[in-house]
Amino acid sequence: MSSSTVKICFNSECTDRKSERLRKGWRTRSGDCVELCDRCGSLYDEGRFCETFHLNASGWRGCKSCGKRVHCGCIASIHSFTLLDTGGIECIPCARKNVVLTPNPAWPPHFFLPLPERLKDPVKNWSQSQPVGPWRASNLFNNSIPQSDLRPRMPSEADLSTGVDRLIVSERSSASSMEKKKIEDSSERSMNGGLKLGALEMLENGNSGTNCEEQPASCVNIPQQSSSLNDDHSAPLLSLAVPYASSSETNGQTVVSGTLSQPTPSPPLAKKFSGHPHNGVDSSGEAQVRNGRPRGDARGRNQLLPRYWPRITDQELQQISGDSNSVITPLFEKMLSASDAGRIGRLVLPKKCAEAYFPAISQPEGLPLKVQDAKGHEWIFQFRFWPNNNSRMYVLEGVTPCIQSMQLQAGDTVTFSRLEPEGKLVMGFRKASTAPSSDQGNETIKTGNGGSTHGDVSIRKTKTGEVALTNRHLKSNLGSPSFSSMDQADLADPASAWSKVDKSGYIAKEALGAKSSIPRKRKNSTLGSKSKRLRIENEDLIELKLTWEEAQGLLRPPPNHVPNVVVIEGYEFEEYEEPPIIGKPTIFATDDMGEKIQWAQCEDCFKWRKLPADVCLSSRWTCSENSWDPERSSCSATQEITAEQLEDLLPTSKTGMTCLKQILGFSFSQ
């Protein structure tokens, strides 16, 4: 096999520093290179998102600006795939240069894409790609950016073979500008004694004496807010998600801008738009995830942490909406902590979520909030807050019956959505065992263990167990000392990887330094001291920086695998169902007969031996194990290939192999 094939995986030309990290992404070309997933940071079998993503959105494209080949599935990820429908993509560095948008802090930098010409024609450009529901929301940009210039790209349905989004585009979303304003004002309202009431507040609190369900119009926001919106130049652009949207908030004047012109790409959205063959439910039986995004606060402070981004599955949506034509606006989700799920009946709400999506409250007593569960039952919780330091701590009280009704436990996730046009607040849930891939979900998948966890201790135990399991898995496969100190838990932590995608823009995450969002005990951590952990992680990081290229060379398709062959732009990719294993570094090549082979070096004599391409060797492989060539199953046998020839085989990968040589003590002599 030629050296070029060794290096074809991924965007090796990418100059972005992050590309120097360990590449993740479970993809191979001609079986010579396997990577971990860039998007979720997990092994393939854990990165279901990636599975879908890759099948539909990946491939190689030429950067529109510099011509470099960029992989639009993983590394360039959102950046690239969101540009697919423009007929071209840009590599990260170019895209970065071209970014003219002022990012909303609620969004990771890579969501702010260069402005393509086509965006100046929203009708043309988005006519095929407007599955933008109100849930895809946000005030992505600050006020200073002209609306026409503020259009983050989404992958078109055509490009991504998307399915139809049940979260239909709704003109109602245009009203979100008003809602945005409400959000902006909410905290102040709270602080200032609640001069105004959000729609929900009016709805649930009865302060307005109206019920949105009956009189939607009455739930429209307060006059001065509405009027002020016209002056809020940020409003028309963004406002996709409607905090308290109701049908009454339809405003013909703002219809187009928000919904059609402001699709807001998000990593999770890739799933949403992916036209996976198993649309709705992937091959694993897992429901397709719809990931809403936080409505960004215009002041940039209401951004939600990724772990609160709603990741609602089709099943959940179906469950919530039933047969109605209601539009569901996922608001946020939260994994239940032990105390949330405990008998105390208090569900701590993330502050930003509470302030963004729940009615503003000025008094600690708060107000009763009517919430409908997925079964249609209505619950009334007390939405209130406690003064906490100089801040607030928002809680929903009285959730125990509901929690019990849904048989939720710590580690499970509750989701809050809004049902439009009713304006109902809907509380869904996701058992840990069925959680989708997400920064929470992937962990919960693993913690779920087919059932659910049992409180915080169990979670912690499970978490630990998961790590241990992962460690076992990796230890059994890791053949390189370069990986021996890797934070394996991180590798198995697509969750945090995901969040890193969000932040960094490209690579999922540092393989190290992952932070779990799973609830866990703060004290008596089984992970040891933080300082120690950090120290280890830093050491690992250095090591990984050195070895990401060779790390790819170490990754091998699992034995007996049957890859799905995907041809993308003329390049043949093999995708594997099983996670890669890491074996002895070898050099893949093609022999004179055109057969794929690999060259492996004996650990004892350092001679290189020709082996079948599909074998995986132990890290201490020696000539004596060369059962494929009995004549060279001894160190005394001569080497078939010269050092020069070997060097020629080292690609682009010379550097990597040099590193390997240095790190692993390999020798190319002979």
Add this chain to the structure above:
DNA sequence: ATACTGCATGATCGG
């Protein structure tokens, strides 16, 4: 004695 309530504490995380 138990349950509830409200606040305080401190671990964790993000900027």
Add this chain to the structure above:
DNA sequence: CGATCATGCAGTATT
């Protein structure tokens, strides 16, 4: 380093 939030805990209410 400040903000967030999970949880501890003291005080109070209820059984």
